[in-house]
Amino acid sequence: MTKTPTGGFKNPVPDHDPDNYNSYCWFTFPHTNPSGKTFTIRALFPPISRNDQFGGKTDTEIRTLAFERLNELHRECGAENVSVEMIS
DSSP states (O other), rough: OOOOSSSSSSSSOOOOOOOOOEEEEEEEEEOOOSSSSSEEEEEEEEETOOOOTTTTTTTHHHHHHHHHHHHHHHHHHOOGGOEEEOOO
């Protein structure tokens, strides 16, 4: 019986396309875990290895999704607690 490989750390999908975005941004924001400890999160957008979700989108579509994520972070963490750094 042959097992078809699936995605994941131990079984990467063999035909994975590399990311080809023209620009990225870092979102930096605080996060408090259930035990009450606060961490600073630094998240790349669009996320690496997510061509399944972001591949094939235009720069305008990705920028729109980035602004949607920024608005979510502003609502969750407060605008004064969120910073954005653009990388071209």
